[in-house]
Amino acid sequence: MTNLPVLSLRVGAVAPLGPNxxxxxxxxxxVSVPLQLSEAGFVGDMQGDTVRHGGPEKTVHHYPFDHYAFWTGEFGEQPILANPGAFGENIATLGLTEEEAAIGDVFRLGSAVIEISQGRQPCWKLNERFAQKDMARKVQETGRTGWYYRVIEPGTVVPGDHLSLLERRSPEWTLARIWSTFYVNTLDRSELTAIAGLSRLASGWRAHAAKRLESGTVEDWTRRLQGIQG
Incomplete structure (x- = not known):
């Protein structure tokens, strides 16, 4: 994971999705040209829902191309899985997954410096993207979610640049470990307490853990995963 070539650098404008x-x-x-990356994201990259997507803790989305073979095994050969981009990622690499990547891992990407801030919470838009009614739930259940970075130092990213590890601030807190607490061992109070106090984790996710501790219950995922009120 120390020096990985970026297989694809991607941005997108907003467009209508699904029947609604x-x-x-x-x-x-x-993209085939250099892109500026600021605390607000890549130039030319847009979000349709700026409440739930984008922002300083979700500036760059990384999805491992390592997972594409699994999804091809699930759904068969499909054009959407032939190349990176199926999951709405800004960057894709081979050789780094949620099992190794950890909150607070700092990388150089081109001349920018970025830090892993949180995992991705899959939503119903993946269902529409893949024409699979339970795709978001499958992504959540498998832990093949991808993750987000915050920008520490703005810079320029050129197609073909490398993602180079600079520092590991909390290597024990892998994305897989946090996923396990949020979606498998959902009321593990010891883990939730530690997550709520994990300073390099996005504030929204720390608050999420704190709310579970306080309520002793797990939130309803129906609306996020299916796009309907649970």
């Missing part, structure tokens, strides 16, 4: 024409930026296109 909900605006989304999930359909991103590969």
């Amino acid at each position: 024409g909900v605006l989304s930026g999930i359909d991103k296109s590969e």
